[in-house]
Amino acid sequence: MNTETKKLALRSGNQMTAEGAIKAGCKFFAGYPITPASGIYKGLIDLLPLNNGIAISSPDEISALAYCVGASMRGVKAMTATSGPGWALMIETVQYALITETPVVISVVQRLGPCTGGATQGAQGDILITEFATSGGYTIPVIYPSTAKECYEMTIEAFNWAEKYRTPVVLLSDKEIGMTTESVDYSKLKISATVHRHLISENDADFNNWKMYGFDSPEMIAKFAPVGSKVKVTATGSAHNTKGSLKKNDPETLAVLKHLEEKIQAYRDEMVLVKEDHEEGSDNLLISFGITARTMKDSVKKIRKQGKKISSLTIFSMFPVPDKAILKAAEGCKNIFIAEENFSGQYRMIIEPLLKNYNVLGINKLGAMITPDEITERIMNL
Amino acid sequence: MNTIEQCSYMTHGAVMPFCKGCGHSNILKKLNDALGLLQIDPHDVCLVTDIGCIGLADALFDKVHTVHTTHGRSTGFATGIAVADKVLASGKLKTIVLIGDGGSMIGLLHIVNAALMNVDVTVIVANNFLFGMTGGQTSSLTPEHFNTITSPFGSMNPSLDICSIADASKAGFIARKTATDKDLTETISNAIAFNGFSIVEVLELCTEHGTKRNDIKGNMLVKMAEEEGHTVGQIKNSDSRAEFSKKYHTDVHAHKGEIKALKYINPAYEHTLKFPKEIIISGSAGERVQSTAAMFAEAALMCGLEVTQKNDNPVTQGSGFSLSEVIISPGEINFTGVSSADFVVAVSENGLKEIKAQDIFNRINEKTIFIIDESLNIEKKGLNIITLPLRRLCGGDKAAIGAVDYILMHYDILDHNAFKLLLEKRFGTYDKIFKEEFYKL
Ligand code: SF4
Numbered sequence: 001m002n003t004e005t006k007k008l009a010l011r012s013g014n015q016m017t018a019e020g021a022i023k024a025g026c027k028f029f030a031g032y033p034i035t036p037a038s039g040i041y042k043g044l045i046d047l048l049p050l051n052n053g054i055a056i057s058s059p060d061e062i063s064a065l066a067y068c069v070g071a072s073m074r075g076v077k078a079m080t081a082t083s084g085p086g087w088a089l090m091i092e093t094v095q096y097a098l099i100t101e102t103p104v105v106i107s108v109v110q111r112l113g114p115c116t117g118g119a120t121q122g123a124q125g126d127i128l129i130t131e132f133a134t135s136g137g138y139t140i141p142v143i144y145p146s147t148a149k150e151c152y153e154m155t156i157e158a159f160n161w162a163e164k165y166r167t168p169v170v171l172l173s174d175k176e177i178g179m180t181t182e183s184v185d186y187s188k189l190k191i192s193a194t195v196h197r198h199l200i201s202e203n204d205a206d207f208n209n210w211k212m213y214g215f216d217s218p219e220m221i222a223k224f225a226p227v228g229s230k231v232k233v234t235a236t237g238s239a240h241n242t243k244g245s246l247k248k249n250d251p252e253t254l255a256v257l258k259h260l261e262e263k264i265q266a267y268r269d270e271m272v273l274v275k276e277d278h279e280e281g282s283d284n285l286l287i288s289f290g291i292t293a294r295t296m297k298d299s300v301k302k303i304r305k306q307g308k309k310i311s312s313l314t315i316f317s318m319f320p321v322p323d324k325a326i327l328k329a330a331e332g333c334k335n336i337f338i339a340e341e342n343f344s345g346q347y348r349m350i351i352e353p354l355l356k357n358y359n360v361l362g363i364n365k366l367g368a369m370i371t372p373d374e375i376t377e378r379i380m381n382l
Numbered sequence: 383m384n385t386i387e388q389c390s391y392m393t394h395g396a397v398m399p400f401c402k403g404c405g406h407s408n409i410l411k412k413l414n415d416a417l418g419l420l421q422i423d424p425h426d427v428c429l430v431t432d433i434g435c436i437g438l439a440d441a442l443f444d445k446v447h448t449v450h451t452t453h454g455r456s457t458g459f460a461t462g463i464a465v466a467d468k469v470l471a472s473g474k475l476k477t478i479v480l481i482g483d484g485g486s487m488i489g490l491l492h493i494v495n496a497a498l499m500n501v502d503v504t505v506i507v508a509n510n511f512l513f514g515m516t517g518g519q520t521s522s523l524t525p526e527h528f529n530t531i532t533s534p535f536g537s538m539n540p541s542l543d544i545c546s547i548a549d550a551s552k553a554g555f556i557a558r559k560t561a562t563d564k565d566l567t568e569t570i571s572n573a574i575a576f577n578g579f580s581i582v583e584v585l586e587l588c589t590e591h592g593t594k595r596n597d598i599k600g601n602m603l604v605k606m607a608e609e610e611g612h613t614v615g616q617i618k619n620s621d622s623r624a625e626f627s628k629k630y631h632t633d634v635h636a637h638k639g640e641i642k643a644l645k646y647i648n649p650a651y652e653h654t655l656k657f658p659k660e661i662i663i664s665g666s667a668g669e670r671v672q673s674t675a676a677m678f679a680e681a682a683l684m685c686g687l688e689v690t691q692k693n694d695n696p697v698t699q700g701s702g703f704s705l706s707e708v709i710i711s712p713g714e715i716n717f718t719g720v721s722s723a724d725f726v727v728a729v730s731e732n733g734l735k736e737i738k739a740q741d742i743f744n745r746i747n748e749k750t751i752f753i754i755d756e757s758l759n760i761e762k763k764g765l766n767i768i769t770l771p772l773r774r775l776c777g778g779d780k781a782a783i784g785a786v787d788y789i790l791m792h793y794d795i796l797d798h799n800a801f802k803l804l805l806e807k808r809f810g811t812y813d814k815i816f817k818e819e820f821y822k823l
Contacts, residue, residue, distance in 0.1 A: 008646055009644060009683075010689065019644075028466055028470065046641050047641075049637075049641065052470075053470070054634075056499075063461070063491065063492055066451075066458030066459050067462035068462060070458070070461060070466065071470075073449060074462070074467050076470050078462070093452065120697055180692045180693075181691045182691070182718070183687070183690075226471075227428045228425065228472055229425065232424075232425070232445070232447060233447040233449065234448050235448065235449045235450065236440065246441065291718070294718065295716065298716045371717065371721060
């Protein structure tokens, strides 16, 4: 073992999220304390001043996100972090970011709900509420790492998506990933290149054709104009045309509303983050994410040891749903198990319609982590 | 309809979309004139508008940046814009919020916090005592006895004095004016020029809903406000507090060198582990249970092992139990919970209670070793229990540390020297940390 190249530290998912944000070029953070997300707030309060940025405390979650969206409109990469109860308060502002196509990253570290629920208990119960937070059902990209190391790597990804697609992105996590510390070897981090939003300037050749929300094709994402630059910004949370002017029911305005979704759909194939562990000839596919994806790995080892074949799929890019990757992983299987720490099988509900030809089964639990034995027994006893 | 002819910040010839006689037209003209008076580059102005009739202003100002927000939140967005501009960008931007009386209450905490922060934002509250756009409903700034569609017998509550709230929030610039005041332009321009948070409440009438239900005219507004106990005029103009970005620079940024950067751990020690080891440490809050677990975890890392540490405590962090589950392993650790503990440590009554509450007896095996303080008693039969005078020899605050030290002294898990080094860094010479007897256990 060559120990000299190792860069070891004990880090929590929350700390790695904060560090990943710095690497991604985040310059602004506004935070409001909430267990189990407060570690990200503290992390960035310490790190941002060292990295030419600023982190501030806000008087509530609504302010936290409004500050971030405002800062992003001024042209800087911004982020906040919360848990379910705070996310509930942010939903209006997330929609504002979505309709104004303002990049912002919101880390949602899940805890047990509903409502105040269990502040120090883990859960994976905010999958539907993070995704379906918009009137109109627009796709909010959601990325869900499962280890501290992945928290770092995927925070960068979340910023990259936000910047590239001009959209709010949710970085989903959970109490177990956010607060558990683990050994991280920094020399092994896979660091994606940092993406910055394209800015428009008066001197650009395309300036005369430019509109803040303009597009000629679904995949076109207009260059961004920061408030305070020489290019006038017109932003509104109301339905608007390509110039940003409030317009009721005119075809251009409806096209802008549709484009908010079409631009994400246009890129869905490049927004796929999954990890497949395929076993040839297996009838069974186990799907999971977040903390339960870790449990899944141990279960897969146990199941194989007991002589049963099993494939697994860890999903990181929860939304847009990586449909092709799921179907590819399911090929040749009969039974698809979806393990998640919530009572109703939230992600199962989402992907079940894709899997009409399969026997889809949920492995669910409330109030504590699903254990490797619980998954193993369920699958062995099928 | 009023049209604007000669102006630099509004659309040339803009038609005011407001009802005849509505005070909003006047306020916006004065805002335009105020900007003209200051001769600000339009690109250095951001108008942040709220929901409501006054929020229609964004469409009229085609030269400046306009951000039309969600209801009540305009000051929140403006705060983000202003902080980012002053700390991270040009620092030249003048951010102006236009909000109605209804919005000022739903967004009150944004206004309060912007004032407390003293960000360079100007909030203009167009106060016509009701929600105009939605049909004339009562707002929190509706004076007592004022008639609205939802207070047909007169408003039951007194009106909120938002200028007093701003004063209590330490705003430096506060004025309450009427839309027809001759010096409104000057007041607004002074507010915008003010380096820090400023608020101008402008009293005016909604001709669609307000004047129809109440026997009131524009020249009665001052009297009405005064009857409510509200001061009219320039209430405060003091720049004694530093604007936010200046304060941030001296209070935070100047200290950035004092923040400790992350140091990597050097894996200089050895281990002989072939399989993972799982340990649960439980005790009382404030007795270094979780920090003991963290030191053990760090020692494992120093020996080149993989580690996870999962903590648990009640929501009140300083009382009740404190518990940590640590797994160390020569290979990757996936599931972070202890499923079959090798060691269970309980150093206080709270800790043992929690071990029972979490049914940790179901997460052990026949070889599990329990290390408990002599003050505790586990009634369960058939367990390997080692009872030690931990609290007596190590003190309550180091009983957990003593327990882990004992484990490392007697069982071959990882190099005891790694843990000793961490102990010495924190508590001084190893032989002096605990009472002498402890080392002979
Ligand atoms: S409804 Fe009232 S506030 Fe709105 S434009 Fe008409 S007069 Fe003005």
